[in-house]
Amino acid sequence: MVPHLTTSLAGPLQEIERIVLEQRPEIERWFRTQCLEHEVPFYSSVDLRNSGFKLAPVDTNLFPGGFNNLNPDFMPLCVHAAMSAVQKICPDTRRFMLVPENHTRNLHYLQNVAVLKRILEGAGLTVRIGSLIPDLAGPTELETSGGEKLVIEPIVRRGNRVGLEGFDPCAVLLNNDLSAGIPQILSGIEQAVVPPLMAGWTTRRKSHHFHVYDRIAEQFAKLVGIDPWLINPAFSQCGKVNFADQEGEDCLAANVEYVLGEVREKYAQYGIKEQPFAIVKADAGTYGMGIMTVKSVDDVRNLNRKTRNKMSTIKEGQPVHEVIIQEGVYTFENVEGAVAEPVVYMVDQFVVGGFYRVHNARGIDENLNSPGAQFKPLAFETDCHSPDCGGNPGDPPNRFYTYGVIARLAMLAAAVEVEELVAETDALEVKAANA
């Protein structure tokens, strides 16, 4: 089953798809050279929005948590890609410690951990799970939504190494986005940490990601000859917001106005009759917490207490002071009347699958990845590397290939972003050593 794209404005997207299919050798060559220049993330997932007239990434996750939602037929693809990732990042490794999120009651998330563990084992690693849960007494068995057993164990630090009882891993693979801060126990260890600690939400910012994405999208658009706006959501940011104390409202309003203005101009240029909207969200964070949809400046003036509360803290109770204001991209894909949003999964430089978040109770201008958003996953039915170039734009293999291309642009942006974060941290460390 493949979602229908129901919009009268699919012309520009069909155009993007046609161009992407036609210029595939040039595009793949470009990705190859880019992937040689940058160290791509071990794994990543990218949320896309497809409005028919625009196809753009709206979030790039460096700690993907939905491997359980992928088409099981593509597990061998995941294994190959993981072999390639391990070879690039830590070839001499035999043992990985996987560090998941602490929420042990989300059984679907636990199933993700189980699948991820199997993929890494498929790549030939011995994998055990080290938990950051404070005061975890000892090895604890959990059951996943798929009925699998998973043993989580307390992480033990010995000098500059971490491990588990009787297990000295060569590398640590984070599947925890560090929303609660960089854990002391992982700081300054000699083992490789993948992704690096500064890729967590303690130091990472969405606005930084989209600044880099601006450059990547610009380059790509020039390469294939399209308007970069077709694949890039306009955005701005505000650094000093305090929803609880109603501070920073003017900054927020001005930037909402700026973003809506940009969108209005583009909608006029392309003859799009929909109402422009923007998404205001925490600049550091995930899980769709601290997110609101705004259609005019009035929407951010005089926020009621409920909204202010909703916006003021995110995951792990972290307060929100920095927000990104991002062009809203309508979701015009649907499955049996329910809104469907594509998520593309990558391991190393390879697209290994994807799925749709299908949600009955949400609108086409809302975020589908939010607390309580009990989406039904719908796995992509074909892989994302086998377009049928004889077929038409919109045919599933071609649509998925195009999704894979746009997702890989966001993945490249994440690669550059993490390089910059690491360079920044290194520079700070040099300063500290000089001080």
Place this chain on the structure above:
Amino acid sequence: MVPHLTTSLAGPLQEIERIVLEQRPEIERWFRTQCLEHEVPFYSSVDLRNSGFKLAPVDTNLFPGGFNNLNPDFMPLCVHAAMSAVQKICPDTRRFMLVPENHTRNLHYLQNVAVLKRILEGAGLTVRIGSLIPDLAGPTELETSGGEKLVIEPIVRRGNRVGLEGFDPCAVLLNNDLSAGIPQILSGIEQAVVPPLMAGWTTRRKSHHFHVYDRIAEQFAKLVGIDPWLINPAFSQCGKVNFADQEGEDCLAANVEYVLGEVREKYAQYGIKEQPFAIVKADAGTYGMGIMTVKSVDDVRNLNRKTRNKMSTIKEGQPVHEVIIQEGVYTFENVEGAVAEPVVYMVDQFVVGGFYRVHNARGIDENLNSPGAQFKPLAFETDCHSPDCGGNPGDPPNRFYTYGVIARLAMLAAAVEVEELVAETDALEVKAANA
């Protein structure tokens, strides 16, 4: 459907499988580091023999011609692996010229070319087919066994570049084993030729391959703690044989005796009651031409005219002067009573599938890849990277994983072998330049 292994002597093989599964992290780590040290072939296929007490490669092909026999479900695996291979060898490439064998009447082979073309296109390349057929008038359409159309075109040389009419490729992918010699038109061109020209049968020798494999098998056996003989066929060689003129018979007899002696000793050590045998085959060549089974020295004394004729020339009418005498490994796998031999396919460092050659009319001590050997291909039903470590040795995913490991050993040997061939050629060129 999976072949049955019918032998009372499966003990040692179950032991190899058990060891391979147990030591998988160590094995995969070893392969990772080996693959970083050596440039692995773009693609390769390895013929294995499984006698239950021994599992060994008997032939390694650098121009595999059976991609059409792989499980179509694993095409995305082939595409990922090809992306990886292209990235390593020629990242800046957009256009490949594929150079196939000249036998245009083998419709199954043409189907292989069609599948290979699709895999390369899946990796994002523009692919056209350049033929070495002399006096090919112009673009010629052929139909494959799968009913696909394939256009072959005459190769055009312009200075130090080759191409087709209106097509300037960045690299040449050979699917032609150069049994007829290194074609003048491809000599000294500035484009990358993959695999290098000296990997063709003009310069390649089976005995060289198995000399290198000796070292690799030794290392691997030491790593996992097994007798290397369990994965390595004994062999010897004769350099001055002329079957037509009955020359070199003594050399051949002495080496047959040597190989059979080695095997006898090992059979005694392991309590194997089967009769040792050896395979005599052309040291340079393929397609199972110039091959005979011998069980005693008498079998190579006083050869009759028919056998001498059979042995004296191989593909493209090349005379045979060098032979390899290789320990025969019994084939104890069968499907519904027919003998089944596994062939493992690799692209880059990845096992992308495999199939069995299933043959009704052949014996367990004969070569199944020979002219007129109308084998029925039986695709592996699972990939070779997903063993079920909870299962038993002999379960299909585990048996296939073990096949993949042994095949990768042969692939590594081919990598080292080609490195040595290239170094030799470079040294010769230096000498020529100095002269």
